[in-house]
Amino acid sequence: xxxxxxxxxxxxxxxxxxxxxxxxxxxACRKYHASGSTSAAPAPSFSDLVDTPxxxxxxxxxxxxxxxxxxxxxxxxxxxxxxxxxxxLTAFAAAxxxxxxCQGLSFLAFSLxxxxxxxxxxxxxxxxxxxxxxxxxxxxxMKGRFADMLVIQxxxxxxxxxxxxxxxxxxxxxxxxxxxxxxxxxxxxxxDMELTFRIWDVVLSEGSPxxxxxxxxxLIASNEDSLIALLESMGDEEEEEGENVNVNQRLTDLPLxxxxxxxxxxxxxxxxxxxxxxFVSFFAGSAGTKVAFDxxxxxxxxxxxxxxEEGGEQEEEGDDSNEEGEGGN
Numbered sequence: 001x002x003x004x005x006x007x008x009x010x011x012x013x014x015x016x017x018x019x020x021x022x023x024x025x026x027x028a029c030r031k032y033h034a035s036g037s038t039s040a041a042p043a044p045s046f047s048d049l050v051d052t053p054x055x056x057x058x059x060x061x062x063x064x065x066x067x068x069x070x071x072x073x074x075x076x077x078x079x080x081x082x083x084x085x086x087x088x089l090t091a092f093a094a095a096x097x098x099x100x101x102c103q104g105l106s107f108l109a110f111s112l113x114x115x116x117x118x119x120x121x122x123x124x125x126x127x128x129x130x131x132x133x134x135x136x137x138x139x140x141x142m143k144g145r146f147a148d149m150l151v152i153q154x155x156x157x158x159x160x161x162x163x164x165x166x167x168x169x170x171x172x173x174x175x176x177x178x179x180x181x182x183x184x185x186x187x188x189x190x191x192d193m194e195l196t197f198r199i200w201d202v203v204l205s206e207g208s209p210x211x212x213x214x215x216x217x218x219l220i221a222s223n224e225d226s227l228i229a230l231l232e233s234m235g236d237e238e239e240e241e242g243e244n245v246n247v248n249q250r251l252t253d254l255p256l257x258x259x260x261x262x263x264x265x266x267x268x269x270x271x272x273x274x275x276x277x278x279f280v281s282f283f284a285g286s287a288g289t290k291v292a293f294d295x296x297x298x299x300x301x302x303x304x305x306x307x308x309e310e311g312g313e314q315e316e317e318g319d320d321s322n323e324e325g326e327g328g329n
Contacts, residue, residue, distance in 0.1 A: 001032075013205040014265055016198050023115040026204045030127040033207030046119035049091035058100045062089045069106040070188060084118055085110050091122050092129075099129070102138035104183040111187045111196065124204075128185070132209050136305075137183075147304040148182050148209075149175030152216055154300055158274055159217055163224050166231040172244055174220075177251035181216055182209075189255040198261045199268075209301075210294045211268065218267035219254040227251070 001009070017025050044052070066086045088109045093100045108128060113121045129138060137144035153175045157164040167174055181189065185203065186196045202211040220227075230247060258264050273293050 010202075010205060013201050014269065016261060016265075017201045022197065022201070023120075026115065026124060026200070027120065029204045029207065030124055034127055034131055044095070046091055046122060049094040049122070050087050052091075052094035054090060054093045054097075055100065058093050059090065061103075062086055062093065062101050062106075065089075065101075065103060065106045069110050085113065088113060088118050088121050088125070091118075092125055095122065095126065096130070096135070099135060099138045102142075104180075105129070105138060107184040107187040111193070111200075128204075132203060132207065133182075133185075134305075143308045144305065145179070145183065147301060147308045149173075149179060150304040150307070151297065151300045152178055152182075152213065154304070155213060155217060155297070156220060159271070160220060160224050163220070163228050163231075166228060167247070170231055170234060170244055170247065172231075172247045172251070174251065177248045178216055180252060181219075181255070182212055185209075185212060186215065186255060190258060191256060192259060192261075195255075195258060195261050195264060198265055202265070208294070208298070210297045213297050214268035214271045214293070215264065217271045218264065219258070220251075221271070222267065223250075223254055223257070 013025075063086060066082050066089070069085065085106065089101055089106060092105065092109070105125070109121060109125050112124050112128075116124060129135065134144040136142070137148075153164075153173070156167075156174045164174070186199055187193075188196070190196055199211065199215055203209065227247070227250070230250070234247075269290065271293060273296060
């Protein structure tokens, strides 16, 4: 795909893939990004994977989580639908024994199953987990998750230094507060699932998790002033523990405030590195600061994955996040 064609394609995707074509485009993107990285050996069939024995503890965790996935959702109320999701997760655990099952997978799988058959859902779920988020997001060590918690901390400090240091002063960890956003790629966190699927349009088309960080920063940016005001008004030490919990929950619940799909996508594309102009023409295909920001996120992910692998899960006080600018917003 030529740069101009790719730019035009992403410009269209940013406006939202029509529901009628979403599954076709998502699967085509999966095949495009996964080409050359898949094994030459034929994959077991979906039915064979469902029948493959998995550890009893994994099976029990799947059964327990299926009943807790999207409670009350109109498309997930019958025993047949619960059984189908359980089959998808069982097949995934059999196909990826190094991962098995981890909390959060049920939300990803169910959301994908709204567009795909069970066997196709497994294919796209595997692509999302292995190729986009990374297998170590859901394995027993969860090192991929810890790394991304450090990345969002780093980006928040660079983008919103005043807010970050107030959060830090009150012992509010932005990585912990936003943990669920990345774990389920915002599935079930907005009042309207179409916002989640608009985010996924971009993520799957790019074959990269970078846009998740853009959305996260856009959510924080839209509430920066109110969060600063809240933190500055917090009371004495006797009350602070409970207030910290409230700040954590307020951060976690930021997606609930959004209902406008285009406004959210536009805000996400406006995120730029400190000191650079915002990438505002999100319907267009120009590169500019979008490339700079995206490359920086990928660099940070690689850096913090290496740090976590080495056993360091805390960001150093004097690291190079300040080299990107303390001006922020």
